[in-house]
Amino acid sequence: MTCYITDSAVFIMGNCNLDTSLMITVPSVADELKSRDALLRFDLAKEGGLRVEWPEPEMVKEVRKMAEYTRDSEELSKTDLEVLAKALEHRDTSILLTDDYAVQNVAVQLGIQVKPIAQKKIRDIIIWQKQCTGCRKTFDKGDVCPICGSALKKKRKKSRKEKSNP
Known part of the structure; x- marks a missing residue:
C-alpha cells in the first residue's frame, strides 16, 4: 500500500x-x-x-x-x-x-x-554550480570568488529531463 x-x-x-x-x-x-x-x-x-x-x-x-x-x-x-x-x-x-x-x-x-501540492512538478533534474559575476570562473560552492572577490551566483551546471512516472 x-x-x-x-x-x-x-x-x-x-x-x-x-x-x-x-x-x-x-x-x-x-x-x-x-x-x-x-x-x-x-x-x-x-x-x-x-x-x-x-x-x-x-x-x-x-x-x-x-x-x-x-x-x-x-x-x-x-x-x-x-x-x-x-x-x-x-x-x-x-x-x-x-x-x-x-x-x-x-x-x-x-x-x-x-x-506537488499546489505548484507544478519539476521538469528538469539539475546539478548546480556557482559562477563569479566578475571573472566568470565557476566553483562548486561559496559566496565570494576566491580569485577576484566578486559575488558568486548560482547557475545550472547540468540538467536533464525528468522521466515521467507511469
Missing part, C-alpha cells in the same frame, strides 16, 4: 485530500507551521492517523550526500533533509508530497516518487 511522506506544505496549503492514516511526516515539520490553520490541520491529521517519526540517521547522511552532489544543500533546511530521509526509508512504497523544488530535485535523484 502506498504511503505519503508529507512536508509542511501539506498542512500549510491544506488542499491535500488524502487519507491521513496513510501519511508519515517528521517531528520538525510542526516547527515550520506558523499559522493557526496549519497547526490545526496538523493536529487533525495526527488524530486521523498521521504518523510522526524520526528519520534514520543513515538515511539523513545519504540525503545530505546527494544534496551536496546536486548543490542543493544550501537551499535545504534541517526539516527538508529529514523529510527526504523519511521518504528514502520508504522509497519503494511512498510518494513524497512537497512543493519545494530543491527537495524535489534531490528526491528525484534518489529515486523517490514526488507529487
Whole structure:
C-alpha cells in the first residue's frame, strides 16, 4: 500500500485530500507551521492517523550526500533533509508530497516518487554550480570568488529531463 511522506506544505496549503492514516511526516515539520490553520490541520491529521517519526540517521547522511552532489544543500533546511530521509526509508512504497523544488530535485535523484501540492512538478533534474559575476570562473560552492572577490551566483551546471512516472 502506498504511503505519503508529507512536508509542511501539506498542512500549510491544506488542499491535500488524502487519507491521513496513510501519511508519515517528521517531528520538525510542526516547527515550520506558523499559522493557526496549519497547526490545526496538523493536529487533525495526527488524530486521523498521521504518523510522526524520526528519520534514520543513515538515511539523513545519504540525503545530505546527494544534496551536496546536486548543490542543493544550501537551499535545504534541517526539516527538508529529514523529510527526504523519511521518504528514502520508504522509497519503494511512498510518494513524497512537497512543493519545494530543491527537495524535489534531490528526491528525484534518489529515486523517490514526488507529487506537488499546489505548484507544478519539476521538469528538469539539475546539478548546480556557482559562477563569479566578475571573472566568470565557476566553483562548486561559496559566496565570494576566491580569485577576484566578486559575488558568486548560482547557475545550472547540468540538467536533464525528468522521466515521467507511469
